[in-house]
Amino acid sequence: MQKLDAPAVKAASPIERKSSIDVFRGMVMFLMLAELLHLGSLARAFPGNWFFEWVHFHTTHVEWEGCSLHDLIQPAFTFLVGVSMPFSIASRLSKGQSTSRLLLHAVWRSLVLIGLGIVLRSLGRDQTYFTFEDTLTQIGLGYFFVVLIALSPRWVHYASAFTILVLFWAAFAIAPPPPFDFDYVAVGVAPDWPHHHEGFASRWNINSNLSWRVDQWWMNLFPREEPFVYNSGGYSTLSFVPTMVTMIFGLIAGTWMKEPLTLQARSNRFLSATFIGIGVGLLLAWLDIVPLVKKIWTPSFTLYSGGWCMLWLYVLHLVCDVKAWTRWAFPFMVIGANSILIYVMSWTVADPISEMLVRHLGRAPFELFGERTAPIFIGAATLGIMYYVLLWLYRKRVFVKI
Secondary structure (H helix, E strand, O other): OHHHOOHHHOOOOOOOOOHHHHHHHHHHHHHHHHHHHOOOHHHHHOOOOHHHHHHHHHOOOOOOEOOOOHHHHHHHHHHHHHHHHHHHHHHHHHOOOOHHHHHHHHHHHHHHHHHHHHHHHOOOOOOOOOOOOOHHHHHHHHHHHHHHHHOOOHHHHHHHHHHHHHHHHHHHHHOOOOOOOOOOHHHOOOOOOOOOOOHHHHHHOOOOOHHHHHHHHHHHHOOOOOOOOOOOOOOOHHHHHHHHHHHHHHHHHHHHHHOOOOHHHHHHHHHHHHHHHHHHHHHHHHOOOOOOEOOOOOHHHHHHHHHHHHHHHHHHHHHHHHOOOOHHHHHHHHHHHOHHHHHHHHHHOHHHHHHHHHHHHOOHHHOOOOHHHHHHHHHHHHHHHHHHHHHHHHHOOOOOOO
């Protein structure tokens, strides 16, 4: 197995930590935490304001087809798992850890991620809520397989990403489309839903596609409060398959970051990947070969979001690694250093903190600019408290890892 290790993960190579990766992780987690600010509510509070409409679009998920900044949070988080992989594997091998032990750790991490995702989604319910579309469960389902790919020769990284995307597309392409008289209302779709496709692309319509059919079988294998019929947002378990490609894109990017490349060579690779990913993703959607839908992680979305992640990391590399301008990014480093912890905190303590603030301080301090903006200031105070906890842990060098 050792002879199969890719050049990016050889134990003998020095491991240089890249500030850009830490900053990227912190920025992604901050965007997730920014939901606490309820910035999208400004569009309702001030109707007709183009800027607030723009903010609303980029701080919420698109209804089905398309992509906002908010829709890039999960792909970026997943991408970063892959980016960290060459560095993590190299570190473990340099400490004398065997490949078999490394793979056992990958299995353990996969199980913990899946379990943690299910536990968080079960909060407030009477029994375990088995669901597998959560960010952590999606990563966990594919993590072990991507580690296997990471330990393979370099060409396998590219070939596996291409093969997975083509086969995933082909599975949808040969699946039967929804019949003309399909009852979308029965699967939670509004009668005036504007995102239905006709013809070939209808195979990717909400709650009538291959992933939905698989979940009608798979999800009902687990004990449930009531039988699974559909996911209200159209999310699906099977999305973990193309999500692996997003991790592989990160693995490729992490390899480029770890290699002793010249700035020109690294720039050429990142910019080429950016233009190919965004361009091909948009072209596939424009030609109706496959719609660009995040909620079922279509191949076009995988390519499109992967291109933006490549560009995001590349820009931060120029700023943080090449120019060494990192002082501005300290808050993001603090957040990114405990990314798993803050993800759990967002599910478990954010609401209690907000309720505590209102309970003890009342709403008056948060309504200085009117009742319509009170949720923003409550969210900002909540976020400030959570950040202080992370800052204290950062200064104590306490980092929660899986």
